[in-house]
Amino acid sequence: MNSGTGTATDTSDRLKAAIAELAGVQSLLVAGELDPRILTDFRDAVNRVRNTAWAAYQYTESKITGEDSRSIMSIVAGERIRAAYQLCQAIQDDLETTDVHLQAGQLIQLHAATKSLTDKLSDVVRELK
Numbered sequence: 001m002n003s004g005t006g007t008a009t010d011t012s013d014r015l016k017a018a019i020a021e022l023a024g025v026q027s028l029l030v031a032g033e034l035d036p037r038i039l040t041d042f043r044d045a046v047n048r049v050r051n052t053a054w055a056a057y058q059y060t061e062s063k064i065t066g067e068d069s070r071s072i073m074s075i076v077a078g079e080r081i082r083a084a085y086q087l088c089q090a091i092q093d094d095l096e097t098t099d100v101h102l103q104a105g106q107l108i109q110l111h112a113a114t115k116s117l118t119d120k121l122s123d124v125v126r127e128l129k
Contacts, residue, residue: 022046048079051079052079058075059076091110
């Protein structure tokens with residue numbers, strides 16, 4: 001990956017393409033009837049991108065002004081926790097429905113990741129008490 005202007009240009013080009021794609025998606029959303037679960041997933045994804053874009057902007061501004069960026073990084077971490085909570089709720093719903101067929105390998109990987117996260121969360125929560 002190039003550094004400097006090349007990377008900024010690549011990012012700008014990708015963001016412009018994403019904006020155009022979202023305009024097309026907006027038209028689809030207005031025009032059609034869609035599965036409510038898909039709409040919820042899409043809305044959550046857009047919300048995560050919106051929050052991440054805001055945090056990236058704030059982080060960039062803090063670097064320009066020389067302000068401490070730790071509070072912004074805490075906000076980003078909080079957003080990840082909120083998103084993880086929502087994903088966990090959606091996965092629980094998926095596990096309870098017969099409409100969704102999940103692959104064993106994915107479930108095993110998810111189980112290992114959530115066990116590791118639960119262990120770490122237990123340590124952190126214990127320290128908070």
